[in-house]
Amino acid sequence: MSSSASTGTPAGNRQPTHTPAALIAFAWTFVGVPLAYGLYQTVKTASSLFGG
């Protein structure tokens, strides 16, 4: 099944599409992993405020 998420579509092409769930999951993971790393590191740093 073709997806407009992987290829550009001319404005005139109105064929329905389906965005694969795997692509959405990959995209969120791709940005989520570095964000989780940053959050973890920052929480670790922030915890020193409460560590006495």
Added chain:
Amino acid sequence: MAVPAFLARERIVARPGFNRWLIPPAALAVHLCIGQAYATSVYKTALVAHFDATLTSIGIIFSIAIVMLGLSAALFGTWVDRNGPRAAMFTSAVFWVTGFLVGSLGIASEQLWLVYLGYGVIGGIGLGIGYISPVSTLIKWFPDRPGLATGMAIMGFGGGALIATPLSRQLMAFYDPDYVASGPGANVASGDAVAKLFLTFAIVYLVYMMFGAFIVRVPADGWKPDGFDPSTVKQKALVTTSSVSAANAIKTPQFWLLWIVLFCNVTAGIGILEQAAPMIQDFFRDGGSSAVAATAAAGFVGVLSLFNMAGRFVWSSTSDYIGRKPIYMVYLGVGIVLYLILATLGSSATWIFVITAAVIISFYGGGFATIPAYLRDLFGTYQVGAIHGRLLTAWSAAGVAGPLIVNGVLDMAEGEPGELVAGDYRPALFIMVGLLAIGFVANLLVKPVADKWHEPASAPTPETKEASAVR
């Protein structure tokens, strides 16, 4: 200015059935990269040592970048709206990555002016275009939850600093085995390590930003989410379904009132962010020593970073339910109370200081994230990206005014930040209270935009109309 066909807006119009939840990660891919701009302090001392320069002359690199952010967002906003998010994200990536490459060359060749030109000017242009690139697209994909959508993207800008700060330390330690980031024996990384760090960032950011550029899509004209009735939006106060062009928006009092609101909110936030670590130590100084250790002060900066990022998402999403004007009344009105608490009771207990400062910074982040949705409410979606770009000049102005106010007040005290006491900060905090009061009044004065500024009912979309009529 025409763009290559593969970047053109008409190439990325989504077909029916496209899942809009692919758009937020596209926006995050860009904002997580450009958010690195707020992590420059991590290699600041290394550059001071490498160039044998002053802190001020290295700090200028960041200042140039922020000024260029505002200028490029204002100048290229209409171009971004006309050519669509892929062209904007692609262009932003080229500028941002080139900025790192030229900056790296400047560090390696010990030419500071190249770092100004590279990271400051070229990178700053990438910052401005990148910052506004996904905003109008997100608003169009999420007409039912514009605050949530822009909150997610602009949260990414805060998240970018959270990632880049520890990553920079780890990469500099990798490139310079003698570098010790913290603790006993802490030192500064070599210039060579910073140059290689810039090269690494250039490669990583190129991959991420291009990923965002190639998965982003714009909705077809007339598209709306399942179950969404646009007429329900119109029922809310201040919300229009009409369109106002960017050229006309800047002639309305509403635009300038929001400019004042953003300027005051950002300046007040910078009042704390600018001196966060020495400030908490100075507030709890007894004689020559502080009750707050340097490591705990660094932890406080981390807490502020978390609240800055969380505020962008939480408060902006909340504005979808309570409205944009009321949420700014909270940011500015409650902000006044919190600043007064900070100034008068802040030095009585660490927990009072930390909680009030953290909530203030969450409002600072929330102010950034909510403003695009506020603009959408007042001016419609037609050229909201370009209008947002013009409004970001308030950020640039606040970036200059905030540090000037804080540093100006502290210069009058005897000693440097890190050697002061709570009382030395009070004048600056009271100035911030005054600024927030001005912003509060400006927000109160915001009314719906007069009909004379609206585009005709059959107003063309940005992609088909290059310049709107100027009345």
